[in-house]
Amino acid sequence: MVKEIEVEPITRLEGHGGLRLVLGDDGKVQDVQFNITSTRFFEKFCEGRYCEHIPRITPRICGICPIPHHLTPTKAVENAWGVEIPTPALKLRKLLINAKQYSSHLLHFYALAAPDFLLGPMADPALRNVVHVINKMPEVGAMALKMMDFGQKLCAAIGGKSVHPISAIVGGMKKPLDEDIRDKFLKEIDEQIEFTKKTVDIGLKIIEDYWDVVANVGIVPTYYVGLAKNGVHDIYEGDIRIVTPEGKKIDYDVHKYLDVLGEHIPKHSYATHIYYKPAGYPEGIYRANCLAMINAADKMATPLADEALKAFRDKVGKISHHTFAYHWARLIETVEAIELIKTYLEDPDICNPDCKTLDIEPREAEGIGVTEAPRGLLLYHIWSDAEGICKKMNLLVATNHNIAGIEKTLMHVAKQIFEDKALDGLKLPTPWIK
Amino acid sequence: MAVKVAFWQNSDCWGCHQSLLNVHLGLLDVLPALEIVYWPAVVDFKYDSLKNREDGEILVGFIEGSLRTNEDIEATKLMRQKCQIIISFGSCSCYGNVHGLANQWNKDNLVKRKFTEVESIADDSQGEPFEHVPGFIEKIVPIDDIVKVDAYLSGCPPKPEQIVGSILFLLGQKPFPMNELAFCNECSLNQEGCILDAGKICFGPITSIGCTLKCTNNGGVCVGCMGPSKTVSSKIDKLNNIARDLSSISSGDKKNLFEFLTLFLNVPLMSGFDLKGDILKQINNKGNIETPLANLPPSIEEIVTKLLNYLRDNRNFHEISNVCDTCSRIIGSKSSMIRVKRDYEGLPNMEDCLIEQGYICMGPVTKAGCGALCINVNAPCTGCYGQTKWGVNQAERFTDTILKNFNVTISKEDLLSQVKDHIGTFEKFTLASNREFKGGK
Numbered sequence: 001m002v003k004e005i006e007v008e009p010i011t012r013l014e015g016h017g018g019l020r021l022v023l024g025d026d027g028k029v030q031d032v033q034f035n036i037t038s039t040r041f042f043e044k045f046c047e048g049r050y051c052e053h054i055p056r057i058t059p060r061i062c063g064i065c066p067i068p069h070h071l072t073p074t075k076a077v078e079n080a081w082g083v084e085i086p087t088p089a090l091k092l093r094k095l096l097i098n099a100k101q102y103s104s105h106l107l108h109f110y111a112l113a114a115p116d117f118l119l120g121p122m123a124d125p126a127l128r129n130v131v132h133v134i135n136k137m138p139e140v141g142a143m144a145l146k147m148m149d150f151g152q153k154l155c156a157a158i159g160g161k162s163v164h165p166i167s168a169i170v171g172g173m174k175k176p177l178d179e180d181i182r183d184k185f186l187k188e189i190d191e192q193i194e195f196t197k198k199t200v201d202i203g204l205k206i207i208e209d210y211w212d213v214v215a216n217v218g219i220v221p222t223y224y225v226g227l228a229k230n231g232v233h234d235i236y237e238g239d240i241r242i243v244t245p246e247g248k249k250i251d252y253d254v255h256k257y258l259d260v261l262g263e264h265i266p267k268h269s270y271a272t273h274i275y276y277k278p279a280g281y282p283e284g285i286y287r288a289n290c291l292a293m294i295n296a297a298d299k300m301a302t303p304l305a306d307e308a309l310k311a312f313r314d315k316v317g318k319i320s321h322h323t324f325a326y327h328w329a330r331l332i333e334t335v336e337a338i339e340l341i342k343t344y345l346e347d348p349d350i351c352n353p354d355c356k357t358l359d360i361e362p363r364e365a366e367g368i369g370v371t372e373a374p375r376g377l378l379l380y381h382i383w384s385d386a387e388g389i390c391k392k393m394n395l396l397v398a399t400n401h402n403i404a405g406i407e408k409t410l411m412h413v414a415k416q417i418f419e420d421k422a423l424d425g426l427k428l429p430t431p432w433i434k
Numbered sequence: 435m436a437v438k439v440a441f442w443q444n445s446d447c448w449g450c451h452q453s454l455l456n457v458h459l460g461l462l463d464v465l466p467a468l469e470i471v472y473w474p475a476v477v478d479f480k481y482d483s484l485k486n487r488e489d490g491e492i493l494v495g496f497i498e499g500s501l502r503t504n505e506d507i508e509a510t511k512l513m514r515q516k517c518q519i520i521i522s523f524g525s526c527s528c529y530g531n532v533h534g535l536a537n538q539w540n541k542d543n544l545v546k547r548k549f550t551e552v553e554s555i556a557d558d559s560q561g562e563p564f565e566h567v568p569g570f571i572e573k574i575v576p577i578d579d580i581v582k583v584d585a586y587l588s589g590c591p592p593k594p595e596q597i598v599g600s601i602l603f604l605l606g607q608k609p610f611p612m613n614e615l616a617f618c619n620e621c622s623l624n625q626e627g628c629i630l631d632a633g634k635i636c637f638g639p640i641t642s643i644g645c646t647l648k649c650t651n652n653g654g655v656c657v658g659c660m661g662p663s664k665t666v667s668s669k670i671d672k673l674n675n676i677a678r679d680l681s682s683i684s685s686g687d688k689k690n691l692f693e694f695l696t697l698f699l700n701v702p703l704m705s706g707f708d709l710k711g712d713i714l715k716q717i718n719n720k721g722n723i724e725t726p727l728a729n730l731p732p733s734i735e736e737i738v739t740k741l742l743n744y745l746r747d748n749r750n751f752h753e754i755s756n757v758c759d760t761c762s763r764i765i766g767s768k769s770s771m772i773r774v775k776r777d778y779e780g781l782p783n784m785e786d787c788l789i790e791q792g793y794i795c796m797g798p799v800t801k802a803g804c805g806a807l808c809i810n811v812n813a814p815c816t817g818c819y820g821q822t823k824w825g826v827n828q829a830e831r832f833t834d835t836i837l838k839n840f841n842v843t844i845s846k847e848d849l850l851s852q853v854k855d856h857i858g859t860f861e862k863f864t865l866a867s868n869r870e871f872k873g874g875k
Contacts, residue, residue: 009480011477012478013474015448033565036567037503038503038506038568040533041533044547050777060531062448063450125478131477145459149456149459159811160807163456169777258554261554262557263555264556264557275556281557356781362778
């Protein structure tokens, strides 16, 4: 008898999704679907809007990563209109996107992922959540909250609002950071770096505890897509970098994206499957997000993060297909984010009022903007008319870069579980929270 | 005993939840009072667990997000069935939010653009997905079009303190009073330069210490956010004097009074929160207060009663509360709108009203509640808290309002013709509430 297993909804996920597994009567996995059950048509209703207003609409695509969705269309319009922004604005934007990276990665680590590991995969679902973690490990919980709070407050200080920021404008930023506010964050930065180190220690201990899982479950060779500037890890700008399953790295100018990134419309998901076009679908399925970024990078942009990258590569190799290594990769990126936050906070330019160019003239042209959002590559393609009104928009959002890769991983793991019974002999640690 | 709450997300961005989580350490106070029975973003209960609950078993249900899919509609109805109180949480469920802009097109056009036309589709897989996906509804509508809503908490997103304030208010958990001493005891202006000495309202004499004194240190007044203190400062007489005759207070003081009622008494009226326990609503409906203000020291109760009586006699008070009331920029400034500027043009100064500097700012026609966050970073308001008046042509209403009350020296016709995108400018968050764009309705 054919058996269907449904998980509805997938929890601790940003967005709407379900999982559907079909097992044949021979016990073989016949089908795995990752169903994303909503979409809102931003690519249509941005038509007719002022191009400079798009960055004030699109943050609503994601309340966790509204900052990349604010900055990337701004960059796309600047690209279309040929606008150069002043250096202080560039630095403010980089500080802003790293503040977001920091709080989002920590939210992911502590609120979305940690409950699985701290309570163990067999724990009561009613307790397997961040609320319980905070109750049982109040010191770690308080530290985690203080870290997220720092990141979100910094986002709000620069962006005006942490959720759905407004301060970036075509041509730069609407306002520099006030010095007294900057000083407040500077006072806390060293404590945050210490917190980050403690978080890395917790993460590495978890990885060590669960090494049997990390090394044996969900090892899925795929392509990877990331952003790198001259080979260096960068979340604000650079080339699209594809990593082949064998570890070969290929850089593409973002303006060539239509040659590189293809969308496949699955019959069972509103989130499309984006893949590496030259390899075709499904062969060109890739994964995005932190592990992809770490696989893509030649080096990290900051010293502590680069050390962390070396330690990672010593353990898992130059290219990692370990799905559970995403958590580790995320911590490496978190270290880089807090180091960059410190660098930019110490740069007087972020308080420099010369943060917006006045030399802006709309023109009929198309422009492309790209950043790396906390969940993956983010690309906006905007067509402006002569008055600067949006004629058309195309979007390749972070999550969609990962959907096909996630589904492929789910299929792999489902086979491991149901066909190979590979989980049976796995060594699991005694949970920290019992 | 912990109260059962459920959080549901329709089609949206997670931002209202992120805003709630932004309370961070403040969550530690709230969480023990709640038994979260459904919150897919955070806890692992599945849809069936919600379906299997008794009708009305859950006290409060927060519904976030726009109605875009058939699943959204079904789930919203299910939540209504299971929850005693439904809160329309955030501007998506209140008004449709930016997603409502899609109501300019038929569903088929939307589907075609996304699943057939976009430039990056690279194989022959075009067409609307159909397997194990819920299907889209024709036009987005606010949730109160399909279920009864008990309370509205607008904003994109609502501010964290509004969300927690609302939860605490529902739970009756806000402790009265807080600390022993009043704000004045720590205020740097206590000896010299006291705001009350200048005849302006400041709630320092009756408000708990414990904050960072940011407001008075930065030239503002204490608006009472820490709640009542156990004892009052000697300056209370001055506050009492002002409270005796509120009819002549300035618009700035009205604004402070408004914030005070929200923060001090924990009446979240600025967010459009509207429940039986809402003091403002009680006054509006019956002319008196039914909720006992428990444990307030008598001298504080006296002042609070005066303020509430003023509200009783000025029932339209909350109508003055638009974003401008919470904005510190000068209206009637040295600037004047002589033509409409686009947002990318120039860089406005931080002192003068953005409208008077030539920009379209929706502050005068947008409900207060945000604290003018956008304007504080030099970006115009685009109206995320919702309109102060419904069922009218918003472009005309905006223009009439600013021609009357602001330094604007162009004609209504010129202004309206200079704005190229009326829908995106004047109804960005609320188009789904506009009957003209609801199709069959």
